[in-house]
Amino acid sequence: MMGPHMFEVVACSHTSQTLQLYKSEVVLIVGTDSITLDCNTQHCCHWSITDIRSYEHSTQHISIAVGRRAHTGEGVFTFYTNEGCLIDQKLEQLKKRIKEQRKKMITPTSSSPLSGPRLSVMADVYTNSDKHVVLYNNVKLPILGLGTSHDGGYSHDAVVFALQQCGYRHIDTAKRYGCETYIADAVKASGVPREDIFLATKCWPADYGGAKTREAFNGSCQRLGTDYLDMYMLHWPEVPSGAAGDKRQVLRDTWRALEVLLDEERVRAIGVSNFLERHLDPLLEDCCVTPHLNQCEFHPFNNPKQLRTYCKDRSIQFEGYSPLAKGRVLRQPQVLEVAEQLNKTPSQVLLRWSLQHKIPALPKSTKLNHIMENSKGYCPLGNGQILREPKIREIAETHGKSPAQVLIRWNLQQGVVCIPKSTKEHRVKENAQVEGTN
Numbered sequence: 001m002m003g004p005h006m007f008e009v010v011a012c013s014h015t016s017q018t019l020q021l022y023k024s025e026v027v028l029i030v031g032t033d034s035i036t037l038d039c040n041t042q043h044c045c046h047w048s049i050t051d052i053r054s055y056e057h058s059t060q061h062i063s064i065a066v067g068r069r070a071h072t073g074e075g076v077f078t079f080y081t082n083e084g085c086l087i088d089q090k091l092e093q094l095k096k097r098i099k100e101q102r103k104k105m106i107t108p109t110s111s112s113p114l115s116g117p118r119l120s121v122m123a124d125v126y127t128n129s130d131k132h133v134v135l136y137n138n139v140k141l142p143i144l145g146l147g148t149s150h151d152g153g154y155s156h157d158a159v160v161f162a163l164q165q166c167g168y169r170h171i172d173t174a175k176r177y178g179c180e181t182y183i184a185d186a187v188k189a190s191g192v193p194r195e196d197i198f199l200a201t202k203c204w205p206a207d208y209g210g211a212k213t214r215e216a217f218n219g220s221c222q223r224l225g226t227d228y229l230d231m232y233m234l235h236w237p238e239v240p241s242g243a244a245g246d247k248r249q250v251l252r253d254t255w256r257a258l259e260v261l262l263d264e265e266r267v268r269a270i271g272v273s274n275f276l277e278r279h280l281d282p283l284l285e286d287c288c289v290t291p292h293l294n295q296c297e298f299h300p301f302n303n304p305k306q307l308r309t310y311c312k313d314r315s316i317q318f319e320g321y322s323p324l325a326k327g328r329v330l331r332q333p334q335v336l337e338v339a340e341q342l343n344k345t346p347s348q349v350l351l352r353w354s355l356q357h358k359i360p361a362l363p364k365s366t367k368l369n370h371i372m373e374n375s376k377g378y379c380p381l382g383n384g385q386i387l388r389e390p391k392i393r394e395i396a397e398t399h400g401k402s403p404a405q406v407l408i409r410w411n412l413q414q415g416v417v418c419i420p421k422s423t424k425e426h427r428v429k430e431n432a433q434v435e436g437t438n
């Protein structure tokens with residue numbers, strides 16, 4: 001660990017807001033894992049190495065481009081020194097470290113959790129872009145995860161079956177659910193390599209606070225039989241009333257512990273759960289690393305649009321829990337109607353609704369048939385679905401054609417051979433009459 005290096009700032013600018021920090025003192029700490037730029041003013045900035053996009057320095061100044069909080073946007077900070085050259089060696093080391101870190105984030109290596117023999121087992125989960133989302137630090141998160149919790153019981157066989165037979169590669173759990181040890185057993189029994197599985201767990205508020213949080217993380221890893229996690233989340237925004245110190249400070253320290261774990265590469269991404277805008281605002285003020293994800297309840301009967309937009313604007317991936325509304329809406333008439341129309345099951349309709357929004361869903365089941373059924377939530381809702389798209393209907397109406405004719409004509413215009421299938425004579429005729437829909 002290297003010591004701090006002091007230099008004086010003459011001016012500092014930011015693309016989206018002007019910070020004029022004349023003659024302020026800046027401390028540049030070059031640590032093994034992260035740097036801190038402390039402007040020593042009310043605009044105190046703590047940057048993590050993972051936020052740094054590019055870096056340049058000369059004898060006169062050091063310029064660092066960071067992409068961090070979405071609400072301040074990306075910025076280029078230029079610090080002019082009156083000391084001449086900063087200690088070159090330290091800066092070279094820092095540059096090298098940044099380069100390595102970025103390379104690691106983007107390019108899978110043979111030992112990286114992004115590579116591995118997953119294709120042999122199933123799954124195009126990490127290669128098919130419909131089946132994963134990419135977090136803003138380039139980590140791929142399988143869009144369909146397996147929920148596990150104490151609520152409704154835990155089934156070892158169900159988890160093994162999900163991994164072995166249905167291609168699930170994302171397991172969501174929490175210390176609070178009390179099944180981390182059982183999940184370790186199931187992963188082992190499945191024979192699916194650890195690095196193929198996106199393992200996510202959560203820190204319960206009783207464990208909030210810097211050192212306690214780190215201990216909780218280590219406890220979860222131990223129970224899950226792993227030395228790293230793919231995602232570690234704060235389970236709830238509330239800090240227990242008995243917690244020592246100011247609640248915002250407790251949350252700040254807790255989040256900082258997650259950031260350090262990220263810097264140490266003990267976890268590939270860090271997130272929150274059940275955080276609303278009013279919880280995220282102060283966290284974003286205080287954090288170095290914007291949460292990669294926010295896990296909240298999401299299904300057609302609970303769709304927090306504003307929160308989703310808030311997250312999207314800040315590059316925070318929104319993830320949905322209880323996608324089947326805990327099984328309570330599976331007999332709801334609207335759901336049954338759509339399921340019947342599309343020849344799908346109610347749970348597939350609900351899951352497909354989440355996935356069509358590109359929102360990861362975490363259905364939970366203890367039954368093998370349900371697990372299999374849910375894994376097919378990816379399948380298209382019905383081949384005729386696109387024919388009901390308003391835009392297609394509009395074009396069809398303008399040209400006095402049917403939606404099917406518009407689609408066939410579109411394919412032919414692209415030079416694509418098109419083989420529409422129908423068992424109805426009038427449709428076969430209709431599909432052959434596609435001229436004039438330019």
Ligand SMILES: NC(=O)c1ccc[n+]([C@@H]2O[C@H](COP(=O)([O-])OP(=O)(O)OC[C@H]3O[C@@H](n4cnc5c(N)ncnc54)[C@H](OP(=O)(O)O)[C@@H]3O)[C@@H](O)[C@H]2O)c1
Binds near residue numbers: 321
């Ligand atoms: N962050 C948080 O605070 C939080 C809160 C809640 C949940 N979660 C996460 O989200 C996961 C799922 O949430 P959840 O368990 O509340 O709700 P859910 O997945 O929406 O619903 C689970 C219920 O649906 C039933 N079910 C599942 N598949 C079915 C199917 N194909 N047909 C009929 N019924 C089916 C299950 O019963 P069977 O076992 O009989 O199939 C169970 O009763 C949890 O396991 C957890 O990982 C997170």
